[in-house]
Amino acid sequence: MVKHTKPKTFYEDFVxxxxxxxxxxxxxxxxxxxxxxxxxxxxxxxxxxxxRVIFCSPVGCSVFAYYYFDTGNIQCAHGRAPAVGTxxxxxxENSIIISYQGDGDLAGIGMGAIMHAANxxxxxxxxxxxxxxxxMTGGQMAPTTIVGxxxxxxxxxxxxGRDGFxxxxxxxxxxxxxxxxxxxxxxxxxxxxxKAKKAIKQALVNQVEKKGFSFVEILSPCPINWKMQPxxxxxxxxxxxxxxxxxxxxxxxxxxxKYDPPRPVSDEEMKKLFNLEKDISIKQKEEHISxxxxxxxxxxxxxxxxxxxxxxxxxxxxxxxxxxxPSYGPEMRGGTANxxxxxxDGQIGSPLVxxxxxxxxxxxxSLDSFEDQVLPGGTILVNSSLIExxxxxxxxxxxxxxxxxxxxxxxxxxxxxxxxxxxxxxxxGIIAVDTIRQVIPLSIKRKAxxxxxxxxxxxxxxxxxxxxxxx
Amino acid sequence: xxxxxxxxxxxxxxxxxxxxxxxTHSLEQGSRLNKSGYQFTRxxxxxxxxCGLCFYMCPEPEAIxxxxxxxxxxx
Amino acid sequence: xxxQLIKGNEAVVFGALLGGATxxxxxxxxxxxxxxHMAAKQFPATGxxxxxxxxxxxxxxxxxxAAAAGSRVMTASSGPGISLMAEGISYMAGxxxxxxxxxxxxxxxxxxxxxxxxxxxxxxxKGGGHGNYKNIVLAPFSAQEMCDFTYRxxxxxxxxxxxxxxxxxxxxxxxxxxxxxxGDVKHAPRYDWALYGDRESRGNLISSILMNTELxxxxxxxxxxxxxKVAEELTEWEEYETEDADxxxxxxxxxxxxxLSALSALRKQNIRIGLLxxxxxxxxxxxxxxxxxxxxxxxxVVELNNGQxxxxxxxxxxxxxxxxxYNWMGGKVPSTQDIIDRALKDLRG
Numbered sequence: 001m002v003k004h005t006k007p008k009t010f011y012e013d014f015v016x017x018x019x020x021x022x023x024x025x026x027x028x029x030x031x032x033x034x035x036x037x038x039x040x041x042x043x044x045x046x047x048x049x050x051x052r053v054i055f056c057s058p059v060g061c062s063v064f065a066y067y068y069f070d071t072g073n074i075q076c077a078h079g080r081a082p083a084v085g086t087x088x089x090x091x092x093e094n095s096i097i098i099s100y101q102g103d104g105d106l107a108g109i110g111m112g113a114i115m116h117a118a119n120x121x122x123x124x125x126x127x128x129x130x131x132x133x134x135x136m137t138g139g140q141m142a143p144t145t146i147v148g149x150x151x152x153x154x155x156x157x158x159x160x161g162r163d164g165f166x167x168x169x170x171x172x173x174x175x176x177x178x179x180x181x182x183x184x185x186x187x188x189x190x191x192x193x194x195k196a197k198k199a200i201k202q203a204l205v206n207q208v209e210k211k212g213f214s215f216v217e218i219l220s221p222c223p224i225n226w227k228m229q230p231x232x233x234x235x236x237x238x239x240x241x242x243x244x245x246x247x248x249x250x251x252x253x254x255x256x257x258k259y260d261p262p263r264p265v266s267d268e269e270m271k272k273l274f275n276l277e278k279d280i281s282i283k284q285k286e287e288h289i290s291x292x293x294x295x296x297x298x299x300x301x302x303x304x305x306x307x308x309x310x311x312x313x314x315x316x317x318x319x320x321x322x323x324x325x326p327s328y329g330p331e332m333r334g335g336t337a338n339x340x341x342x343x344x345d346g347q348i349g350s351p352l353v354x355x356x357x358x359x360x361x362x363x364x365x366s367l368d369s370f371e372d373q374v375l376p377g378g379t380i381l382v383n384s385s386l387i388e389x390x391x392x393x394x395x396x397x398x399x400x401x402x403x404x405x406x407x408x409x410x411x412x413x414x415x416x417x418x419x420x421x422x423x424x425x426x427x428x429g430i431i432a433v434d435t436i437r438q439v440i441p442l443s444i445k446r447k448a449x450x451x452x453x454x455x456x457x458x459x460x461x462x463x464x465x466x467x468x469x470x471x
Numbered sequence: 472x473x474x475x476x477x478x479x480x481x482x483x484x485x486x487x488x489x490x491x492x493x494x495t496h497s498l499e500q501g502s503r504l505n506k507s508g509y510q511f512t513r514x515x516x517x518x519x520x521x522c523g524l525c526f527y528m529c530p531e532p533e534a535i536x537x538x539x540x541x542x543x544x545x546x
Numbered sequence: 547x548x549x550q551l552i553k554g555n556e557a558v559v560f561g562a563l564l565g566g567a568t569x570x571x572x573x574x575x576x577x578x579x580x581x582x583h584m585a586a587k588q589f590p591a592t593g594x595x596x597x598x599x600x601x602x603x604x605x606x607x608x609x610x611x612a613a614a615a616g617s618r619v620m621t622a623s624s625g626p627g628i629s630l631m632a633e634g635i636s637y638m639a640g641x642x643x644x645x646x647x648x649x650x651x652x653x654x655x656x657x658x659x660x661x662x663x664x665x666x667x668x669x670x671x672k673g674g675g676h677g678n679y680k681n682i683v684l685a686p687f688s689a690q691e692m693c694d695f696t697y698r699x700x701x702x703x704x705x706x707x708x709x710x711x712x713x714x715x716x717x718x719x720x721x722x723x724x725x726x727x728x729g730d731v732k733h734a735p736r737y738d739w740a741l742y743g744d745r746e747s748r749g750n751l752i753s754s755i756l757m758n759t760e761l762x763x764x765x766x767x768x769x770x771x772x773x774x775k776v777a778e779e780l781t782e783w784e785e786y787e788t789e790d791a792d793x794x795x796x797x798x799x800x801x802x803x804x805x806l807s808a809l810s811a812l813r814k815q816n817i818r819i820g821l822l823x824x825x826x827x828x829x830x831x832x833x834x835x836x837x838x839x840x841x842x843x844x845x846x847v848v849e850l851n852n853g854q855x856x857x858x859x860x861x862x863x864x865x866x867x868x869x870x871x872y873n874w875m876g877g878k879v880p881s882t883q884d885i886i887d888r889a890l891k892d893l894r895g
Contacts, residue, residue, distance in 0.1 A: 024481075051744055054741050070749070074741060087569070087612035087613070087619065115600075264593030273591060312722060321723075349809075352881065
C-alpha cells in the first residue's frame with residue numbers, strides 16, 4: 001500500500017514557461033520551499049478543499065508556486081499578497097485563501113499589507129517562509145537576516161548598528177487582537193517538519209471553519225545563498241536561526257472580532273433607497289427664465305454652502321437646470337466660504353460664477369471681494385447685520401437687509417442664508433417662496449430645525465414685504 | 472511485499488536529506504547520475520518501517536514514494 | 547427616476563452601485579474623498595463591501611484580488627494616490643483584470659494643492675505605470691456623466707478586460723447638479739477566466755508574469771491588438787456647432803464646460819467656432835479631428851495643464867492646422883471671459 005506519495009493537489013506535470021511539462025520543481029537541491037509545498041498540498045488533500053483553494057503566489061523564489069498547485073492561482077506583486085487576499089476573501093465567502101510569502105516579500109516591502117490584513121483579521125492563511133535571505137535575487141540581506149550573517153549586501157555580516165535587528169514577525173503580529181492562530185515552525189529536521197504540518201493544517205482548518213486570520217512562520221533553509229550543503233543548512237537553521245526565532249505556538253484561539261456582512265438588497269430596494277426625491281407639488285411656470293448666476297459668500301458657518309444647495313434644490317423642484325459649485329477644502333475649515341449657483345432652462349456651460357447677476361454678501365470681506373464682479377444691472381443683497389458700509393457701485397440694484405438678525409429672532413441664527421435665499425426668491429421671482437417652504441423639510445432631518453428654518457423664511461418674507469418690496 | 476521506498480531516479484536532486492534522516496539507514500547515495508547530473512539516492516532494504524520521514528524531508532514532490540507492507544503477498 | 551441634486555463625487559457611487567459594483571476599496575484624498583464617504587454609506591446599505599485600505603498601494607491590490615474573483619470593484623483617488631497605485635495598475639493591465647478607477651484630479655506635481663488641474667492626462671491616458679499598456683479613459687464633464695460613465699464603466703472594463711478610468715477634475719467632483727439616476731440595476735455575469743474558488747474555475751491563473759520572451763512578446767502584441775480594437779469600437783466624443791465652424795475648441799472635463807460658455811459668447815460676435823469634447827480620452831477621437839482639419843482654420847485646446855492633450859490634438863490634425871494652447875496650472879481655472887478674450891485676440895489677429 002502506498003503510504004506517502006505526491007499529493008494529488010499537485011499538478012501531474014509542472015508546465016512552465018510554456019515548455020513541456022516537468023516533474024521536478026524549479027527549486028535548488030535542499031530548498032525548504034519544496035517541503036512547505038508538499039505539506040500544504042498534503043493538508044489540502046486531507047481536508048478535501050482543493051476546489052476551494054485560491055493560492056496567492058508572491059514575488060521571490062516561490063513566484064512560480066502556480067506551476068505546482070492544481071488550485072485557483074493568482075500571482076501577486078511584491079509584498080501585496082495579503083491585500084490581494086483581502087480582495088479575494090471579501091469576494092468569495094467559501095473559498096480558502098492562501099497567502100504564501102517570503103521574508104523580503106512579507107517583512108520588507110509588504111510590511112504594511114501584512115500588518116493591516118492581520119489587524120483586520122482577514123480570512124486568509126498566511127504561510128511565511130523565513131529563510132533569512134533574499135533567494136531569487138541572489139542572496140541579499142532580508143529583514144530577517146540575523147546579526148552577523150553574511151549576505152551579498154552585508155558582506156561583513158549584518159550589523160545591528162547599521163542595519164537594525166532581524167524582524168520577528170510572529171512576535172510583532174502577536175500584538176494584534178484579531179489573528180486567531182500564530183505559530184512559528186521549523187524545517188530543521190523530520191520531527192520539526194511533522195510539527196510544521198500540524199500548524200499548516202490548523203491554519204487551513206481555521207479557514208474551513210471561518211475562524212479568521214492564521215499566520216504560520218516557517219524557518220526554512222536556503223542552502224545555495226547560505227553557501228552551505230543541504231544537510232549543513234538544516235543544522236545551521238536549528239543552531240543559528242531558531243535561537244533568534246523561537247519555534248513555538250503564540251496563539252491558538254477564537255477570533256475576538258466578529259463582522260456580520262451587510263444584508264444584500266434587491267434591485268427594487270436599491271432603486272427605492274437611491275430615489276431621494278419626495279413628492280412635492282410645485283406649480284410650473286410657462287415661460288422660460290433668464291440664466292441666473294447667483295453667488296453666496298460669507299464666513300464658514302453662516303450656511304453659505306448649504307444655502308446654495310437649498311437654492312439649487314428649489315430650482316430642480318421647479319424643473320430648471322441647476323449647478324452648484326463651492327469653494328472647498330481648507331477654506332471650508334474656518335475661513336471664508338462661497339458658492340455659485342446657476343439656474344437655467346438651457347444647458348449650463350461653465351459652472352463657475354465669475355460674474356454673478358445676484359450676489360448675496362453675508363459679511364464684509366465677501367462684499368469687498370466680489371462687489372466689483374457683479375454684472376452691471378445685477379443685484380447685491382447686503383447682510384446689513386454684519387456689513388456696515390454701503391455698496392459703492394451705482395450700476396447695480398442694492399438690497400440691504402439684516403439677515404443675521406432676522407434669522408436670530410426666528411431662533412436660527414445659523415440660517416441667515418435662508419433669509420437671503422427667501423429674499424432672492426421675492427426679488428427675482430425665479431423661484432417661489434412656497435417652493436422653499438416645501439423643499440426645506442426634504443433637506444433637513446431634525447424636526448425642530450425644520451420649524452426654525454420655516455420661521456426664518458416667514459420672517460424674511462415679512463421683512464422684505466415691509467421694507468424692500470417697493471425698492 | 473516488505474516496507475520500502477521507491478526513489479524516482481530522475482526526480483532526485485541528491486540533497487541527501489533523506490539519507491541523513493532515515494532511522495534504519497535504508498537509503499544511500501547511489502553511484503549513477505541521472506539526466507540532470509545528480510548522483511541520485513537509492514534504496515537498500517535495511518529494515519525500512521515505512522515511517523515516511525524521508526518523504527517529509529525530501530523537498531521534491533515525487534522523488535520519494537513510501538510503500539507500507541499491507542500483509543498482502545504476491546505483489 | 548426623478549432628477550435629484552447630487553454632487554459629482556457622490557453621483558459616481560450611485561452610478562457604480564446601479565452598474566453592479568459590489569466592492570469599493572479606497573483611501574481618502576482631497577478632492578476625491580466624497581466618493582469614499584458616499585461609498586462607505588451606500589455600499590453597506592445595499593449589501594455590498596466598502597473597506598478603507600491602509601494606503602493606496604494596498605487598495606489597488608485589493609482591487610486586483612476582488613477583480614480576479616469576478617467582482618465588480620472600484621476605487622477613487624487623486625493624483626498622489628494614483629501615483630501610488632501605478633504598480634498595481636500595471637499588474638492589472640498585465641493580468642487583464644477589469645476594474646474601475648475614479649480619478650478626481652488635483653494640482654501637482656508632488657503634494658501640489660487640492661485645486662483642479664488636468665495634469666494627469668498623460669499619466670492616465672498613456673499608461674502611468676511600467677510596461678506597454680493602456681487604460682480606457684472616460685472624461686465626464688457633469689455630475690450626470692460622473693454617474694452615467696461610472697454606471698457603464700464596469701461592463702466596458704469586463705468586455706475588454708481592461709481598467710477603466712473615470713477621469714474627472716476637482717470641479718467636476720465638487721459640482722452639484724440635477725442628476726437622473728439610471729433605471730436598471732446591472733449585475734456581473736460569471737466569467738470563464740475568473741477565480742471563484744470552485745471546481746470549474748480551479749485551473750484558472752491570474753498572473754502578469756511571463757518569463758519567456760516569446761510568451762511575453764505574444765502577450766504584449768495581443769494586448770496591443772485589443773487596444774486597437776478598443777480604438778475602433780469605443781471612441782466617443784460630442785460636437786457642438788461644428789457644422790459651420792471655422793474654428794474649433796477642443797477640451798474635456800470642466801474646460802469643456804467653460805468652452806461651451808465661451809462658444810456662445812463668441813458666436814454672438816459672429817465668430818463661427820465649434821467645440822469637440824472627447825468623452826473618451828483613450829481611445830482618442832483622432833480620426834474625427836483628422837477629418838475636421840479640412841474645414842477648420844484654427845484649433846484651440848483649452849486645458850488645466852501644460853498642454854498634454856494639445857500634443858494629441860496636434861498629432862491628430864497632422865499639424866495641418868495651427869493649434870493654440872490655452873493652459874492654466876497650479877489650480878487656477880480661467881473665467882469664461884479669459885478664454886473669450888484670448889480667442890478674440892488669436893482669431894481676429
